[in-house]
Amino acid sequence: MPKNTSADTVIKKQLTELLTIAIAHATFKDAVENLALNIVGNIPNNLPYSIWQLVEHIRN
Numbered sequence: 001m002p003k004n005t006s007a008d009t010v011i012k013k014q015l016t017e018l019l020t021i022a023i024a025h026a027t028f029k030d031a032v033e034n035l036a037l038n039i040v041g042n043i044p045n046n047l048p049y050s051i052w053q054l055v056e057h058i059r060n
Contacts, residue, residue, distance in 0.1 A: 019058075028058075 040052040
């Protein structure tokens with residue numbers, strides 16, 4: 001596995017801040033806090049992914 005570069009460190013720090021600090025958007029926690037679990041797998045009309053698929057993409 002390659003070593004972390006300073007660029008990797010900066011990107012990880014920025015991503016962490018974007019997901020945890022309400023800068024211009026809601027934090028991840030706030031965005032999913034009241035999400036109804038019975039609909040997370042539904043793919044909305046005219047959209048390519050469900051909320052669950054998007055969250056899994058972010059998590060991985």
